[in-house]
Amino acid sequence: MCFRTDIKVGCCGFACAVEAYFEKFRAVEIQQTFYRLPRPGTVAKWREQGPDGFVFSLKAWQLITHDLSCPSFRFLDEGYLPQALARCGGFRATEEVLDAWQALRGLAGVLHAGYILFQSPPSFEPTAEHVHRMEGFFRTIDRGRLRLAWAPPEGWPHKLISDVCRTSRLIHCTDPFAGPVLSRGPVYFRLQGITGYRHRYSDAELMQLRRFCRRKSGVVFFNTIHMQEDARRFALLLPKR
Template identity: 25%
Template sequence: MPRSLIGVSGWSYDSWRGDFYPEGLARTKQLSYVASTMTAVEVNGTFYSLQRPTTFRRWAEQTPEEFVISLKGSRYVTHLLRLANVEQALANFFASGVLELGGRLGPIVWQLPATITWDAGLIDRFLALLPRSTEEAGKLAEQHDARLPPERASTQPLVSSPIEHVLEVRHPSFTDPAFADLLRHHDVAAVRNDAPKPWPVLDLPSSTVAYARLHGHSRMYASRYADSSLDGWARWCRRWQDAGRDVHVYFDNDSEGHAPHDAVRLLQRVSPP
């Protein structure tokens, strides 16, 4: 049964304390609180640095079994190596503890910088490298290098399940229809966003996942979503659910504290009591 998986991109924001988070809530309880009010979360920390298996394990322990934790792929892969010669970096990423999430592991989002333009060969080679199951990820993780000593590496899947991948592109050249064809070939989704920058607006789910990242429609990372806007996003969710996709929506308009409230408001529209 397709699900609505709606939440926030990150949860450690001081401005949420005493607002979304109850006054006095311990920082160690913030993820658990998010999991009590939403159905999923997107992790930002995995974009900036390799985490530890103990960290992924703690995230799993703090959330219910049905909760989904999506991850942002390493910026070392996307922004520094720019998708080229990334085999070792991918092995290290998957060995860092990703598999410790078990059945909670959601899609992995590979966010490209706006300076990467549509290049069929580059994108094709990158997508072909991505593991599509926990078993494939475990085999890839076993190839990690000395940056991850044995005590910091996790290579054994806890469950046998598919791994979904999502690409967020930020250059207008990706509106080329050949990009959509390539995504279909690899069964990878493109992020749907409505950011107030000249990023391409794409609506390209995979065969199983539709994925949106909402950065703030009029002011980047800041705007609150109006009721009418959330009504539109609820229709988008229902459309792709009816088509058999799990729908992921993550709010990133966090700078003024609107993200968690907007996530709850959308979830109420999609999954009313």
């Protein structure tokens, strides 16, 4: 029986020198955009270096998803007033959050990105207020042709995740070894390591991942200490396109 799939495989971040990465993989999840936005010239260079058909995904800026209490805010450039930072995060429809989206979307346009991943912190609990904020944010923004994925924190009920993804037209970002996909359409698999960050995927586990990808389209990103090796091994299991 023919195995059909349209999956691009890569890593969370450039796992090696950029030039070498583009020779090995067909997708990447840019991590830098979570902490601070790179210069447009840097992004344009990535686009120029990337081969035809290469898929870029940007991790959404923390100003959109996280609040000032998160330790990652220490990586922000200087110049943000505390009063402005206090209005950031949690998908609030504030001027600061919407400006952060416009800046991120601008970089996505330069990069010709295919996806943006929004990753919520553990403090983003499954409350009615948080659901309302998400719906308002995604209803307000102009996504163009971007596919938007959302990685909810632990503790969100499956039905609520499914409802949010359907209402706001989001891809449920998940590790298929940890739980089911709760949205329809393309998949956004983010492999966190079955036993943790140091996990090395066995041949049997990669074959199981291959079955998860059958008749699917989308992206698979590895995010472990062995991500470069495991992503390469998994890509060899998929049909050549």
